[in-house]
Structure formats: C-alpha cells, structure tokens
Amino acid sequence: MPELPEVETTRRGVEPYAAGQTVQKLVVRNASLRWPVPAALPRLLRGQKIEAVERRAKYLLFRTPTGTVIIHLGMSGSLRVLAADDPPAKHDHIDIVLESGRCLRYNDPRRFGCCLWLPDGESHALLEGLGPEPLGPSFDGALLFRKSRRRKGPVKQFIMDGKIVVGVGNIYANEALYLAGIRPDRAAGRISLARYERLAMHIKQVLTSAIEQGGTTLRDFVGGDGKPGYFAQQLYVYGREGEPCKQCGRMLKKSTLGQRTTVYCVACQR
DNA sequence: CGCTGACCCTGACGGC
C-alpha cells in the first residue's frame, strides 16, 4: 500500500504510541525481508528508548540513543499498533513490543520491505544520495529543470528517481503528470522551466491532499485492519485506463514505462 | 553518468 502519503500517515499514527516508549523486546518471526533483519537487532534494541519517529523518503526512522531502526514498507507492508498479546496473523513478521503493553506490528506479504539498524553516528547507504523531500522547501521546478538537462529518459521515470526527488511513487507520478498536462513519456531534458514549475506544484499538491485524507483514517492504524484511506484520494488517471478523461472525455491510454503502468490522456497531456 | 531490464515475493483476479 505505501506511497509517501501512506508512509507519512503511518508515521503520524504510530508516533503517539511509540515516542517516549522503551522497547521491552523485539520479536522477529521471519527475518527474510528485502535484506535479512539483523540477528543482533533484538539485543541492540532491548531497553532502548524511542526518542522520535521520523520519516525520510519512504523510510520510517525510529531514533534511539544508540542508533536508529530503519523500516521500509516495500510494496505491501504495513505497521500497526496492537496489544502486545494480540495473536499474530499471517505475514506478521516483526513486533516491536513496548513497555506500554502495546506493540508495533510489521506485516508484509511480499517481503519487499526491510528492517535495519543504523548505529548512532554512522550513515547508511540507503539514506545517502537521496534527493530532497517533495514537500520540503528545496524541491521546486527549478531543481527539476536543472537536474533534467541532457536527460533523454521519460519524465515519469525522472520524477520517480529518488536521487532527483524522493517519495513520488507510481500513482502520484501518473496523477501529477496528468494535472500538469505533461506526457509521461516526454524526454525529461526537453521540458521547459515553466512546465517543471507546474509539475513541481502539482506533485506537492497531490501528495499534500493525499496526506490530509490519510489523516482522516488514522484510527485504522490502531487495532483495526490497517488499511489507510488509500483510494479515498480522487484519482484522475491511475487505474482508469480505458475510461474517459475527466477533462476532455477522451479514452485514457495505458502504456508501460520502466516496467510500471502508466496512464495518461493523449489530448490533455503533451 | 544515464538508462534498461532482471529480480526480490505473495496474493488477487480474470479467462478457460
């Protein structure tokens, strides 16, 4: 489920229950995620106080005095707050059990996610070289324009490249390009500054509104079925191939770019 | 450096 809005919604849902809590223990039922959960993690984490729950790109960061737990939800992961004695279900791979008697439970059917340890003061390859946050002040059209010069690849793959800007997943890349009126397969290096300013604005807008809508279903992260308000978002193109464009009525086209489904309107996007 | 495609894994869904 996780695009950036879902990860941020998860962070906000989990933070009140985790921040300030001491970790009683870590239960690892299945360590084989994208990378193995470090065997030493339970020992390293026990007794540590979670000082803050942060997010960088789509990584959730649990800060403790001696290091940081890095969690990525991959394609199918979720993190929920449950009673520690709640019986685990299928694909419930990890529990971070807290002093409060609750736990943060990581579930991930496809196991594309990860749970890693970053010792205090060290850096991690996964977090190095990442582009700016899309909702931060340093992300704008000028940055996209500057970084795209000489690039021949499609603009959709360009804005989904975490070295350029983080957190723009397939759904919102499709949506932002539609709203900006830009064809997804246009060469990144052949788009004007003015159009990139429009695109950056729509990226910020679509992510912001998705996060706001996620906020309305925050309670789902606590004890519920863990399904955030994903499709509460009004989608213009994603998942609508073959249906009429909401602006001009033409049938939306589907193609594949970088092995990801791409949907667009041939009339409204140029 | 930029770009492409393979790959990691399970589950849902449609066609037959």
Place this chain on the structure above:
DNA sequence: TGCCGTCAGGGTCAGC
C-alpha cells in the same frame, strides 16, 4: 472448482 497467466502502490543492482 481449479489451473494458469498477469499484474500489483517498492527499490536495488548489474550491465551496457
């Protein structure tokens, strides 16, 4: 009902 192919919101990595 079952089997099979296809597809899925993530990202890394090797190779050219």
